[in-house]
Amino acid sequence: MPEPTYQVRVSGVIPDELLTELRDLTVSVEPPETVLHGSLPDQSAVVGLISRIHGLGLRLIEVRRLPASEEPEPPR
Numbered sequence: 001m002p003e004p005t006y007q008v009r010v011s012g013v014i015p016d017e018l019l020t021e022l023r024d025l026t027v028s029v030e031p032p033e034t035v036l037h038g039s040l041p042d043q044s045a046v047v048g049l050i051s052r053i054h055g056l057g058l059r060l061i062e063v064r065r066l067p068a069s070e071e072p073e074p075p076r
Contacts, residue, residue, distance in 0.1 A: 003039035005066045006046065010034050011059035018056050025049075033061060 008025075014034045019027060025038035040046050046063065053060050 003041050005037060005039050006049075006063060007066055008036040008049065008053070008063050009061040010036070010053060011061055014056075014058065018058075021052060021056060037066075 011033060013029055013031075014022070014027065022036060025036040028035050028037075040049065050060065050063065
């Protein structure tokens with residue numbers, strides 16, 4: 001069974017130096033927010049990601065699990 005995919009929205013643009021902390025996620029900027037997409041294996045990974053975002057001083061707007069039909073296509 002594939003890992004569930006999540007969409008995480010944070011306020012503003014994540015500075016490049018902080019993106020290295022989030023390298024396992026796909027990052028897109030949709031002003032005025034940054035959207036992160038990625039597969040996370042379990043609930044503790046979701047909580048860990050939220051903790052990392054908080055630790056980076058970012059303002060969390062939304063976390064949601066995407067249904068399989070809304071998962072983004074992998075980059076080519």
